[in-house]
Amino acid sequence: MGANMVRRLIQRGHETVVFYRSAKEIDTLAREGAEGARSYSDLAARLRTSGTSRVVWLMVPAAVVDSAIAELQPVLERGDTIVDGGNSYYVDDLRRAREKRRRWGWMQELTPYKADPTHLSDTHRPSAASQ
DSSP states (O other), X not given: OOHHHHHHHHHTTOOOEEEOSOHHXXXXXXXXXXXXXXXXXXXXXXXXXXXXXXXXXXXXXXXXXXHHHHHHGGGOOTTOEEXXXXXXXXXXXXXXXXXXXXXXXXXEEOOTTTOOGGGOOTTOOEEEEEO
């Protein structure tokens, strides 16, 4: 779901780490310049850079956002950011933000229609986690 977003980030010089449920998708994007991760834990570890927070841009169907966040929760830290880049219902995003604010400080909801990830600062190493 997020492959084209990853390609746009790579084309604009951003380093990306990708995780998909399908190894084939990971391998395809790795050949195009992304770094592949085999799990959410692996994704978080590969995003570790000195002195910067991590940004995980979720591009998953709305029905699995909660389960994806639940899988990410143990491997993220306060100050890390989850961007819901899918088409979630805004009421669900508000609920998630309230629930997760205690753990990470904040959570931001952006959709592909509202944001272009290529504007992210160079201090962040974006990732794309898709299903």
